[in-house]
Amino acid sequence: MTGSPPVPTDTEDTLFSREGDIAAYRSMLLIRRFEEKAGQLYALQAIHGVCPLCIGQEASIVGMMMEARESDPVITGYRTHGALLARGVDPRVLMAELTGRTTGLAHGKGGTVRMFAPEHQFYGGHGKAGLGAPLGAGLAFAARYRGDDAVTLCFFGDGAAARGRVLEAYKLAARWSLPIVFIVDNNTAAPGASIVLGSVPSAISESGTPFAIPGAQVDGIDVRRVRAAGRRAIDRARRGDGPTVLEMLTYRYRGHGGLPARAGGGAERRLEDADPVFKARARILASALLTERELKALEKEVKETVVAAANAARSGPAPVREDLLASIEA
Amino acid sequence: MRREILMPPLSPSMTDGKISRWHVAEGQAVAAGDLIVEVATPTATLEIEAASEGHVERILVPAGTEGVKVNTPIAILLGASGEAIPQGAGLAQPQAKPLAFAAMEPLQPKRRDTPRASSRSTGARADAQGLSYREALRDALAAEMRADEAVFVIGVDVVQNRGAPKVTQGLLDEFGPARVVSVPALDEAAIGIAVGAAYAGLKPVVEVASWGGALATLGSYITSAAQTFYLSGGRLPVPIVVRGPNGFSPGMTGEESRCVAAALAHIPGLKVAQPATASTAKALLRAAIRDPGPVAVLEHEQLYAVREPMINADIALGAARVARPGGDVTIAAAGHAVVVALEATVALAREGIEAEVLDLMCVRPLDRDAIAASVARTGRLATVEDGWGALGVGAEIVASVVATCFADLKGPPIRISGADVPMPYAAELQANALPNVDDVVRAVSRLVRSG
Numbered sequence: 157m158t159g160s161p162p163v164p165t166d167t168e169d170t171l172f173s174r175e176g177d178i179a180a181y182r183s184m185l186l187i188r189r190f191e192e193k194a195g196q197l198y199a200l201q202a203i204h205g206v207c208p209l210c211i212g213q214e215a216s217i218v219g220m221m222m223e224a225r226e227s228d229p230v231i232t233g234y235r236t237h238g239a240l241l242a243r244g245v246d247p248r249v250l251m252a253e254l255t256g257r258t259t260g261l262a263h264g265k266g267g268t269v270r271m272f273a274p275e276h277q278f279y280g281g282h283g284k285a286g287l288g289a290p291l292g293a294g295l296a297f298a299a300r301y302r303g304d305d306a307v308t309l310c311f312f313g314d315g316a317a318a319r320g321r322v323l324e325a326y327k328l329a330a331r332w333s334l335p336i337v338f339i340v341d342n343n344t345a346a347p348g349a350s351i352v353l354g355s356v357p358s359a360i361s362e363s364g365t366p367f368a369i370p371g372a373q374v375d376g377i378d379v380r381r382v383r384a385a386g387r388r389a390i391d392r393a394r395r396g397d398g399p400t401v402l403e404m405l406t407y408r409y410r411g412h413g414g415l416p417a418r419a420g421g422g423a424e425r426r427l428e429d430a431d432p433v434f435k436a437r438a439r440i441l442a443s444a445l446l447t448e449r450e451l452k453a454l455e456k457e458v459k460e461t462v463v464a465a466a467n468a469a470r471s472g473p474a475p476v477r478e479d480l481l482a483s484i485e486a
Numbered sequence: 487m488r489r490e491i492l493m494p495p496l497s498p499s500m501t502d503g504k505i506s507r508w509h510v511a512e513g514q515a516v517a518a519g520d521l522i523v524e525v526a527t528p529t530a531t532l533e534i535e536a537a538s539e540g541h542v543e544r545i546l547v548p549a550g551t552e553g554v555k556v557n558t559p560i561a562i563l564l565g566a567s568g569e570a571i572p573q574g575a576g577l578a579q580p581q582a583k584p585l586a587f588a589a590m591e592p593l594q595p596k597r598r599d600t601p602r603a604s605s606r607s608t609g610a611r612a613d614a615q616g617l618s619y620r621e622a623l624r625d626a627l628a629a630e631m632r633a634d635e636a637v638f639v640i641g642v643d644v645v646q647n648r649g650a651p652k653v654t655q656g657l658l659d660e661f662g663p664a665r666v667v668s669v670p671a672l673d674e675a676a677i678g679i680a681v682g683a684a685y686a687g688l689k690p691v692v693e694v695a696s697w698g699g700a701l702a703t704l705g706s707y708i709t710s711a712a713q714t715f716y717l718s719g720g721r722l723p724v725p726i727v728v729r730g731p732n733g734f735s736p737g738m739t740g741e742e743s744r745c746v747a748a749a750l751a752h753i754p755g756l757k758v759a760q761p762a763t764a765s766t767a768k769a770l771l772r773a774a775i776r777d778p779g780p781v782a783v784l785e786h787e788q789l790y791a792v793r794e795p796m797i798n799a800d801i802a803l804g805a806a807r808v809a810r811p812g813g814d815v816t817i818a819a820a821g822h823a824v825v826v827a828l829e830a831t832v833a834l835a836r837e838g839i840e841a842e843v844l845d846l847m848c849v850r851p852l853d854r855d856a857i858a859a860s861v862a863r864t865g866r867l868a869t870v871e872d873g874w875g876a877l878g879v880g881a882e883i884v885a886s887v888v889a890t891c892f893a894d895l896k897g898p899p900i901r902i903s904g905a906d907v908p909m910p911y912a913a914e915l916q917a918n919a920l921p922n923v924d925d926v927v928r929a930v931s932r933l934v935r936s937g
Contacts, residue, residue, distance in 0.1 A: 229686065262719035272718035279685045279722070280714070287706060290675040294682015301638065301664065301688060324675030331670075483720030484754060486778035 172380050174445050180222060180379045181436040182454060184214035187238045188433050189462040190247055194237065194254055202470055203254045207268050209408075210238040213341050215432030216374075216404035217242050219382025220309055220339055223390055227304075229295040231279045231288045232311040234269045235341075239311060243276045247465040257472035263482075264475045277306075286319035288312050289338065293325045296334035296399075307335045307393040314342040314403075317360050323367075326399070330367040333398035337389040338364070340401065341376065343408035361403035369399050376404030377430045406432075488543065490559040491522075496530045499650040499787070503527045504552045505560060510542045516563075523560070529648050540565045619761075620790040622768035623653045623729075627691065630775040631661055634689065637775055640667040640680055641693030641730075649695055650731055650787045678706045684726040685714070689775060694730035697784060698744030704728070711780040712755035723778045729771065732760070732784035733822060733872045734909065734920055743909035743916075745873035747820065750782050751850035751882075757803050758850040760784040762824035764794050766847055769801035777803060786822040804851030808860070812840035815866040815934050818857055818883050820846040823870040823921065830926035837927075839934050849879050857883055858891045867899035868930050872920050875903030897937040902929050 172180075191209040198207045210217065213235075221242040224230070232239050240250055245261065253260030254268055261271050271281040279295060282288045292310030299306040316322060317340045329336055340360050361371035370392075374385040382404065389400035407430050440446050446454070496503065509521040516522060516536040524533050540563045547560040554560065617625065631637045638661075644654040645668040658666040669676040672694060680690040692707075694700035711724045733745035751758045759774055759781060761767035767785070774781035781803065801807075809824055810831055817827045824845045831841045844860050846853060861867050867887050869880030880901035887899060905919040 231682075260719075262717060262721065265719045266717040270714075270717040272714065272722045274685075274722050279682070280710075280718075282710065284705070284709070287678065287710070290678020291682035291685065291706065291710065293675065294679040294684070295686050296682075297679050298683045298686030298688045301683070321674040321678065324673045325678065328669065328675050328679060484716055485757075486715045486720075486723030486725070 172383065174443075176222065176383075177380075177436065177440055177443070177445055178454075180215075180218050180383075181433070181440055182458065183218045183221075183242055184379065184433050184436060185455060185458050186247070186461065187214045187217065187241050189458055190237060190241055190251070190465070193462050193466045194251070197251075197255065197466060197470070203268075204256075205267055206234070207254065208235045210235050212409040212431065213343055213376065213404070213406045214238060215379040215382050215436075216339065216341050216376040216406055217311070218432075219379040220311075220337070220386045220402075222379075223383050223386040224307065224309055227277060228306050228390075229277045229279055229292075229299070229308045230311070231292040231295060231308065232281065233285065233288050233313055233316060234281075234283050235311075235313070236268060236271045236281045240271060240273060240276075240278055243273065243278050245273050245276055245278070247461060248468045251462075251465040251469035252472045255469040255472070256474065257469060258475050258479065259468070259472040263479065265483075286312055286316035286322040289316075289319075289322040289325035290328075292336055292338075293329045293334055296329065296336035296393075297332065299335055300332065305335070305394050307337065307390050309337055309339060309390075311339045311341065314340055314358075314360055316340075317342075317363055323363070326364050326367045326369055326401075329399040330364070330369050333396060335393040335396070336399045337386070337393055338369075338399060338401045340403045341406050341408075342403050343406045358403065358405075361401055364399070364401040369401055371401035371403060373403045373405060376406035377432050377435060379432055379436055489563050489565065491561040491563055493547075493554050493556050493558045493560050494525060494532075494534060495556045496525060496527055496532050499652075500527055500556060502553045502555045505547050505549055505554055506531065507549045508545055508561075509533070510545075512542055512545055514542050516540055516542060528646075536563075538565070616793045616795040617764050617768070618791055618793040619764045619767050619785070620651065620653050621793075622764035622796065623651075623771055623785065624655065624657070626768045626771035626775070627654065628657060628660065630689075630772055631657070631665060634775075635665075636687065637689045637691065638665040638667060638683075639691045639693060640669060640676065641695075642669055642672050643695060644668055644693055650735070651693065651785065651790060653729075653785075653790075654693060672700060672703060674703050674705060677703055680726055680728075681706045681711045681724065684711065684724045684780075685722060687725075689725045690727070691775060692726065692728040694728060696735065696738070696742045697730055697732040697746045697782075698741035700728075700730070701741060701744075701746060701749075707780065708750070708753055708756070712753050715779060716755055724780050725778050726780045727771070727774045727777075727783060728780075729774070729783035730785060731787040731790075733786055734916070735787045736913075736916070737911070738909070739911045740908045745784075745871065745904065747784055747849050747871065748873050748878040748882075750784075751852075751879060755780065756850060757781040757848065758784065759803060759848045760821035761847065762789070762809070762819075762821050762845050764792065765797040765799075766801060766807070766845070768796070769799060770803070770847060773801055773803050784821055789822060789825070792825075801847060804848050804853055806844050806846045806848075806853035806856035808842060808856075809845040810841070810843040812842035813864055814840045814842075815868060815930055816842050816844055816857070816860040816864045817868045817870060817926070817930065818844045818846060818860075818880075819870040820849050820879070821872070823872055826921060826923055826926060827870050829923045830930065833923065833927045834930060837931055839931060841930060846879075852879075852882065852886070854886045854890065857887060858894075861887050861891050862894045865894055865896040866933055867895065868902060868926070868933055869899070870902045870921055870926055872904050874906055875901050876906060878903055897933060900929055900933050902926055 197203045217238040256264040269283045296308040361373045375381045504526045506524045506526045543562040543564045643649045647655045759770040819827045827843045884899045902921045
């Protein structure tokens with residue numbers, strides 16, 4: 157849409173409460189530490205297959221989740237961990253799923269991609285790029301059908317944004333003014349992509365324009381701006397005015413599993429340059445919401461939570477042959 | 487020579503149409519190639535030419551008349567002196583009926599229905615009069631929609647009902663557009679929305695115009711809907727029904743005439759029902775909608791109009807039934823192939839062979855017990871399916887019987903199936919691409935006589 161770096165487009169972020177800043181930091185830090193630990197376990201081959209991490213994209217997830225209600229359905233692509241943690245799913249259950257234990261969310265059947273927690277209004281977990289868009293529109297359809305005011309949050313990546321099924325979903329979501337927000341994490345790391353934050357034009361935020369769906373580019377490094385943009389989009393959907401496309405300009409620092417996100421060195425950035433977790437921490441210190449000592453205590457607690465989850469996940473019971481044929485049909 | 491000109495069908499599913507105008511008057515001479523009449527349906531208009539020379543003696547149906555039934559005489563043509571006008575002269579020939587299809591007249595006298603304006607009337611009608619397959623499906627839908635507000639139908643044609651099924655006709659009047667949901671195209675998003683709605687606990691019933699044609703867009707159904715309950719560790723059931731005509735449709739080629747029974751039955755997590763009669767269609771669709779998981783209901787274009795007295799009984803998905811008892815051979819089939827098998831039993835009986843026809847009703851779950859029990863009675867097995875034989879439904883049945891009741895077999899089981907090619911176009915080729923009554927009679931007769 158534009159070649160210039162995203163600029164603040166709102167003032168609501170000044171309304172972010174003290175508790176909000178701290179809660180956002182804690183939630184993003186939990187995701188960060190969880191993903192780092194998952195990356196370690198992947199390198200140790202305690203997790204196999206793929207393990208898509210969201211390091212660098214925490215603000216986009218947490219900002220949106222903070223603005224949504226717990227009754228608002230959430231659906232994602234294959235990058236599931238952050239949204240599940242932000243929804244309050246127990247990190248031990250998530251990590252145990254990644255290590256394929258019976259104590260895992262899907263008892264070791266689903267792995268990283270196929271995680272479903274309907275009791276938290278979390279509906280997966282979809283491996284095919286962009287598949288969450290039509291399924292998410294179905295969740296929104298169900299809310300409309302029942303006459304409740306739930307708004308669906310539908311996350312996918314920039315690589316999925318141009319898939320036909322996504323554009324088809326835009327068409328029907330617009331036709332029926334479905335209560336849904338499409339959140340496109342432009343993490344600049346899609347296969348073949350070369351978009352670097354703020355340096356290359358991107359029109360993903362305008363991809364709903366042919367269907368009269370409004371869109372916006374959002375600074376996905378700043379959880380306050382994410383939440384402010386999320387508020388406008390979610391309010392609009394809850395009013396019955398239909399979907400919005402939010403393009404989150406983020407920067408993912410880790411590849412799928414242990415691989416680096418990018419092959420070339422030119423686009424590499426350092427966490428300190430544009431990192432949602434560092435940014436939130438710096439803001440807390442600068443605003444004197446917490447002292448360095450209080451922050452360290454919070455960080456220690458988060459780290460211990462993740463370490464405990466990893467230990468439990470590695471020592472949990474592995475499924476046995478009899479588990480293979482359980483719950484085949486509803 | 488005098489000949490009646492009959493109202494022509496413009497499409498295989500057309501039941502009636504409008505005479506929009508006559509290009510000729512009574513007494514007028516016509517030459518071969520002259521336009522004589524214009525016929526219209528809501529979707530098509532066609533001008534019909536004279537095939538040979540003659541005089542228009544009488545026009546029986548005036549221009550502007552609507553609802554003229556197919557094959558009603560609309561005019562009388564007098565041939566040129568001394569010249570016999572061939573049957574049907576003056577009109578585009580009705581769609582050539584492939585042999586397999588022509589041989590498929592119902593066993594019992596059955597009336598062809600006309601689609602009704604409202605489903606409510608069908609529900610109220612005494613079942614003794616019988617229902618067509620399409621009316622039975624419609625009754626099942628309406629009953630489940632009345633019983634459960636989570637049930638809704640979604641598809642391209644569910645409001646206008648221009649295609650062959652016309653199963654949802656009248657539902658809009660009773661249930662309104664919120665529950666009879668029209669989509670502009672059955673694309674990936676429309677299927678995905680239905681699957682997503684089922685994630686959220688609704689019970690969508692998706693209508694496809696053709697199962698084979700819809701395969702390209704059914705990705706989320708055959709992956710997410712089928713797999714999610716298992717892969718979520720039993721957390722998320724997906725109660726979705728997809729239904730519509732499956733298999734052969736006259737003149738349609740490739741995937742649009744393809745039987746998908748074996749392809750779908752191969753997938754764990756799906757149930758696949760394939761009703762052959764109105765009674766079982768009703769019961770199976772009701773069971774499908776009530777099922778907590780995804781169920782495919784494979785209907786058949788040539789069965790929609792077939793009417794029969796209703797037997798109202800619940801059917802569990804995965805139960806087969808004996809459609810005709812017999813002691814010499816078991817013929818296992820589902821859907822339209824049951825009709826072919828039943829008709830074959832008439833000719834077989836004339837040869838002194840009493841064949842038992844087992845209507846599988848569901849190809850997944852497959853009622854292996856019922857198949858084994860029947861083979862234990864008869865000692866012989868033949869399977870009939872419209873789909874491809876290699877790695878097909880019959881292959882699975884044969885493998886099951888060989889594994890569980892080999893000792894009961896008096897001879898090698900046989901499979902009678904569709905030709906191993908994509909459905910071609912020409913009527914003669916189509917007729918040879920599907921198992922017909924003669925094929926079944928010949929093969930079963932050989933099986934029984936060989937041992």
